[in-house]
Amino acid sequence: MVTLQEISALYEKYVMETYARANMMFVRGEGTRLYDADGREYLDFAAGIAVCSLGHCHPAVTAAIREQAGKLVHTSNLYLNEWQPRLAQKLVNHGFDGVCFFCNSGAEANEALIKLARKNGSEKGRYEIIVMNDSFHGRTLATLAATGRSKYRVGFQPDMPGFKFVDYNDVEAIRAAITDKTAAVMLEPVQGEGGIIPAAPGYLKAVRELCDEHGIMLLYDEVQCGIGRTGTFFAWQNAGVAPDALSMAKALGNGYPIGAMMASQKYAHVLTPGTHASTFGGTPLACAAACAVIDAIDQENVLENVKARSAYLVEKLSALSAKYPCVKGVRGQGLMLGIILDQPAGAILSILRENGMIALSAGENILRLVPPLTITQEDCEKAVALIDAAFAKLNA
Numbered sequence: 172m173v174t175l176q177e178i179s180a181l182y183e184k185y186v187m188e189t190y191a192r193a194n195m196m197f198v199r200g201e202g203t204r205l206y207d208a209d210g211r212e213y214l215d216f217a218a219g220i221a222v223c224s225l226g227h228c229h230p231a232v233t234a235a236i237r238e239q240a241g242k243l244v245h246t247s248n249l250y251l252n253e254w255q256p257r258l259a260q261k262l263v264n265h266g267f268d269g270v271c272f273f274c275n276s277g278a279e280a281n282e283a284l285i286k287l288a289r290k291n292g293s294e295k296g297r298y299e300i301i302v303m304n305d306s307f308h309g310r311t312l313a314t315l316a317a318t319g320r321s322k323y324r325v326g327f328q329p330d331m332p333g334f335k336f337v338d339y340n341d342v343e344a345i346r347a348a349i350t351d352k353t354a355a356v357m358l359e360p361v362q363g364e365g366g367i368i369p370a371a372p373g374y375l376k377a378v379r380e381l382c383d384e385h386g387i388m389l390l391y392d393e394v395q396c397g398i399g400r401t402g403t404f405f406a407w408q409n410a411g412v413a414p415d416a417l418s419m420a421k422a423l424g425n426g427y428p429i430g431a432m433m434a435s436q437k438y439a440h441v442l443t444p445g446t447h448a449s450t451f452g453g454t455p456l457a458c459a460a461a462c463a464v465i466d467a468i469d470q471e472n473v474l475e476n477v478k479a480r481s482a483y484l485v486e487k488l489s490a491l492s493a494k495y496p497c498v499k500g501v502r503g504q505g506l507m508l509g510i511i512l513d514q515p516a517g518a519i520l521s522i523l524r525e526n527g528m529i530a531l532s533a534g535e536n537i538l539r540l541v542p543p544l545t546i547t548q549e550d551c552e553k554a555v556a557l558i559d560a561a562f563a564k565l566n567a
């Protein structure tokens with residue numbers, strides 16, 4: 172039997188140390204549960220960082236991966252494959268009239284967004300993108316330069332030029348930053364890594380109007396908040412304000428790596444043959460997995476579940492602030508929730524782990540909860556009890 176000690180020794184010797192990892196190893200997952208090598212069960216409110224939105228090893232997604240893996244895995248984008256346009260059609264049918272470019276990760280999807288905006292603005296000398304403080308867009312050099320959480324850029328300067336930072340939820344700051352070099356505004360409809368900060372009511376509409384007034388593109392990064400996480404298929408649908416282009420990744424393959432950039436019809440032909448590419452982008456295997464994910468979201472009333480479970484969690488978790496002074500409130504949208512603390516989330520996360528529950532941190536003092544979107548009422552009740560008990564222990 173595989174042991175934690177054996178694997179941890181291998182890791183230390185052979186794997187580059189770029190992650191602050193807990194010394195834990197999961198060997199199996201099913202729905203909302205993870206199991207370690209000793210058979211211990213954990214309630215998973217992290218979902219692989221908002222990735223496994225249908226829970227671990229969803230039967231329909233597993234079946235689609237198994238079937239396609241036995242038929243055809245990869246052919247390159249020099250030929251058609253049957254699943255790529257089917258997936259694009261499903262995404263479009265969920266409310267965004269446009270076309271898709273497929274890739275493999277969130278950062279890669281955002282690179283495509285940035286290239287789209289630059290290419291579109293190139294003839295007019297418009298290359299600057301207005302981005303947000305506290306945003307997170309990825310770890311490649313361009314997405315890092317667009318990331319407002321400046322600590323991630325330390326040691327990698329000089330930053331790629333062309334990004335201007337303003338405060339999130341401040342329309343006037345965007346207005347003041349616009350020049351004749353501005354190509355686009357790029358933002359997350361709910362900031363994730365920055366601390367689970369939703370767009371304020373009216374903000375997206377005002378940014379849309381400003382972009383239209385100046386003829387610049389509005390780009391959404393829906394890598395974390397998209398694909399049902401906030402209770403609508405695309406997060407922007409909560410406000411009803413469509414972008415010109417958007418990125419997604421994480422939950423699209425429920426753990427099978429796939430990312431996508433969608434551009435509206437107006438910008439459908441900005442990137443032409445030879446201007447952008449990805450060897451592994453949109454393989455038959457990745458797209459078959461993502462098609463199964465979208466079908467399951469539709470067939471299993473996942474969006475309704477998100478809304479109902481979210482209302483319960485927000486009510487119960489908000490009540491904890493009356494009991495524990497370190498809890499300052501709850502914010503977020505759908506099943507992308509943050510408990511605001513007066514201290515870093517590390518201590519509460521380790522108590523939760525000891526008691527059999529996995530969650531995450533975000534921003535400086537946020538306990539982030541991003542469970543599978545298929546979570547049951549019973550599991551939400553269990554999570555609330557575990558979180559309550561963890562705060563009681565922390566305060567004891």
Ligand SMILES: Cc1ncc(COP(=O)(O)O)c(C=O)c1O
Binds near residue numbers: 310363393
């Ligand atoms: C909003 C957002 N954009 C981009 C990324 C980067 O995605 P990836 O790690 O798949 O490159 C993340 C990852 O957390 C994210 O939350």
